Amino acid sequence: MLSKRIIPCLDVRDGRTTKGIKFRNNVDIGDPVAMARLYYEAGADELVFYDITASSDRRNIMIDVVRRVAAEILIPFSVGGGIRNLNDMRDVLLAGAEKVSVNSAAILDPALISAGAQAFGSQCIVLGMDVKRVTPCPTTPSGYEMVIHGGRTPMGIDALWWAQEAVRLGAGEICLNSIDADGTQAGYELNLTRMISEAVPIPVIASGGAGTPEHLHQVLTQGRADAALIASMVHYGTYTIKGIKDYLAQRHIPVRLIW
Amino acid sequence: MVQDLSRHCKESVIVIIDYQAGNLTSVVRSLKALGVEGTVTQDPAVVAQATRVIFPGVGAAGKAMATLRELGLDQALRQSFQRGIPILGICLGAQVILEHSEENDTVCLGLLPGRTRALSRSEGLKIPHMGWNRVRFLRAHQIFKGLPEGAEYYFVHSYYPAPAETTMVVGVTDHGIEFPCAIGWRNLVATQFHPEKSGRFGLQILENFLAWDGSDAE
Numbered sequence: 025m026l027s028k029r030i031i032p033c034l035d036v037r038d039g040r041t042t043k044g045i046k047f048r049n050n051v052d053i054g055d056p057v058a059m060a061r062l063y064y065e066a067g068a069d070e071l072v073f074y075d076i077t078a079s080s081d082r083r084n085i086m087i088d089v090v091r092r093v094a095a096e097i098l099i100p101f102s103v104g105g106g107i108r109n110l111n112d113m114r115d116v117l118l119a120g121a122e123k124v125s126v127n128s129a130a131i132l133d134p135a136l137i138s139a140g141a142q143a144f145g146s147q148c149i150v151l152g153m154d155v156k157r158v159t160p161c162p163t164t165p166s167g168y169e170m171v172i173h174g175g176r177t178p179m180g181i182d183a184l185w186w187a188q189e190a191v192r193l194g195a196g197e198i199c200l201n202s203i204d205a206d207g208t209q210a211g212y213e214l215n216l217t218r219m220i221s222e223a224v225p226i227p228v229i230a231s232g233g234a235g236t237p238e239h240l241h242q243v244l245t246q247g248r249a250d251a252a253l254i255a256s257m258v259h260y261g262t263y264t265i266k267g268i269k270d271y272l273a274q275r276h277i278p279v280r281l282i283w
Numbered sequence: 284m285v286q287d288l289s290r291h292c293k294e295s296v297i298v299i300i301d302y303q304a305g306n307l308t309s310v311v312r313s314l315k316a317l318g319v320e321g322t323v324t325q326d327p328a329v330v331a332q333a334t335r336v337i338f339p340g341v342g343a344a345g346k347a348m349a350t351l352r353e354l355g356l357d358q359a360l361r362q363s364f365q366r367g368i369p370i371l372g373i374c375l376g377a378q379v380i381l382e383h384s385e386e387n388d389t390v391c392l393g394l395l396p397g398r399t400r401a402l403s404r405s406e407g408l409k410i411p412h413m414g415w416n417r418v419r420f421l422r423a424h425q426i427f428k429g430l431p432e433g434a435e436y437y438f439v440h441s442y443y444p445a446p447a448e449t450t451m452v453v454g455v456t457d458h459g460i461e462f463p464c465a466i467g468w469r470n471l472v473a474t475q476f477h478p479e480k481s482g483r484f485g486l487q488i489l490e491n492f493l494a495w496d497g498s499d500a501e
Contacts, residue, residue: 026458027415027435064482069415094312100437100480117306122439122480145305145342147411147439196411227409250409280415280435283482 027280028244028272029069029251030265031229032258034059036105037076039085041259053259057092063258064097067265067283071097072125072199072229072253075105076174082106087119094120104152104199113140117148125199127152128172131179131186134193141194150229151195155183155216156203168216175203187220198224199253201231209235209256217247229253237263237271244277297321297493298333300360302350304340304375313479313489327359335493336363339479340375341439344399345387347379357392364394364471369497371426371489372473377466378444380473386442395468397446405459413439418454418476424467424499426491427453434484436476438464443475470497 034041034056041056053059060071073093075086083106090103103116104125113124124144130136130151140149154175160167168183187198200220202213212233221228230249234240240252257263269279299310299321307323314321321337324330338360340347351357360380363370372380379391384399391399404410415435420427443462446452454465456476464475472492478485 025416026412026438029414094308098309098313098316098480098482098486100439118308120306120308120312122306122309147341147413148305197413225404225410227411227413250414282431282433282435283484 025278026250027069027278028249029229030067030240030268030279031070031072031251031253032063032068032265033072033074033231033253033255035074035076035255036086036089039077039089042076056089057096060093060101061096063265064099067269067280068099069280070099070251071101073101073103073105073121074125075103077106083112083115087115090116090119090121102150102199104150109136110139110143113144113148117144123148123150123197125150125152127154130190131170131172131181134189137190137193137195141196146194146196149195150197150199151187151190152199152201153183153187153220154201154203155213157213157216166219168219171203175206183216184219184223187224191224191226195226197227197229199229199231201253202233205233206231207256208233211235211239212243212247212249212252214242214247217243217249221248221250227251237268240268241272241275241277244272295334296332297335297337298330299323299337299339300330300356300376301325302340302347302354302356304342304347304350306341307339309477309479310337310339310373313486314493316486317490317493319493325354325356327355330356330359330363333363334368336360336368336370337373337492338370338376338380339373340379342375343386344375344379344384344389344391344442347375348389348391351379351392360392361394367470367497369492369495370471371492372466372471373479374440374475374477377473377475378442380471381444381446384442394471395446395451395466396448397444397451399442400445401442402440402458402462403460408459411439411441412458416456416458416476418456418464419461420454420465422453424453424465424472425495426467426472426488427465428491429487430484436474436478436481436485438476440475444473467499469499
């Protein structure tokens with residue numbers, strides 16, 4: 025049986041790992057390469073890196089991080105943030121990432137998904153979705169709206185429609201982030217996660233809101249997620265990946281227990 | 284062990300076949316972790332000099348076969364197989380070694396009899412089969428030595444290799460159905476999962492492959 029994946033997420037700004045709350049007030053928490061190595065050894069099933077660097081030479085900084093991470097770990101990892109075209113994808117993949125995550129750029133130019141899937145295969149293309157709860161209306165009947173530019177720009181696009189459209193275009197996986205839950209450590213957005221996961225045939229990684237192992241249990245059962253992204257709860261040492269996996273295994277969730 | 288390997292491999296040429304199907308850097312990196320340099324090539328003449336061949340790849344069977352033929356790598360692989368040198372197919376490389384693939388209805392290399400089939404989307408199961416899963420080994424094989432019970436390996440695929448003879452299947456895994464994920468026949472071994480992305484147990488498989496003489500004796 026396929027194990028549910030536990031995926032630490034590292035937000036990288038100017039070559040350092042940071043963590044914010046609802047996309048604001050990011051604090052510095054360490055060297056992403058050293059952290060990648062630690063999480064690999066601690067039993068992470070995969071890693072996700074988001075480049076939130078603001079500087080102009082962001083690409084070189086991030087490519088260097090990706091290359092150094094790739095030399096340290098023998099598990100898959102994906103890179104997102106600022107992926108705008110096929111060249112950006114190619115650079116990240118050649119530097120050693122297994123997948124690229126497209127978010128804002130894919131909403132502004134959906135052909136980026138199909139072009140990426142054609143050039144590198146669907147399994148490489150992760151659709152990153154930043155989603156905000158709204159009152160259902162004709163443009164957003166599911167009650168969830170797509171938001172881009174790090175949570176600042178609402179798009180008037182329905183999240184459920186967009187997830188299905190991205191599958192049609194060739195996305196191989198969805199990383200679904202709830203902006204309402206992000207950084208709160210109050211639990212994942214279960215309703216949203218379940219809605220998207222049941223609507224698409226591809227794996228869904230739940231993101232935003234993890235604070236306790238119970239939250240992961242909820243999102244992997246009630247939320248129907250295939251994987252759970254975690255950040256704060258392991259970055260600050262509150263929980264270990266092994267502790268989280270042991271908790272889940274005791275509750276009959278299939279997880280990878282030896283590594 | 285790593286030192287022994289690098290000495291053993293000094294006279295050997297480990298070739299990683301590049302047919303523009305995905306990213307080979309993780310394979311190269313894994314070999315490096317074992318102290319071994321692999322030669323990435325698209326050149327059939329280089330493949331002809333190989334003492335050991337790794338045949339990785341992700342992507343679609345149709346395009347992969349077209350590229351292999353265009354570059355003359357299909358013949359090079361057949362000759363390598365006939366020469367009896369150890370060959371390791373990974374993922375797409377474990378699929379196109381069969382006679383045919385359901386993906387794009389593709390005629391494949393036919394190094395061994397059988398067909399590559401699509402994983403069916405049964406109740407509640409996601410395709411691609413993406414993530415970590417266990418392997419149930421049906422018999423012993425040199426390249427799967429020393430792996431602990433319950434170890435998991437990283438998969439990402441929508442098709443799986445189904446050799447015609449059950450004796451060619453070394454291991455199976457479960458995703459809705461039980462399907463072959465490890466193949467061993469003569470000097471050919473192949474895994475549907477990615478040893479190069481499967482942590483230290485994956486690395487163990489690559490290390491075993493580098494030490495393997497290509498015989499299928501247990």
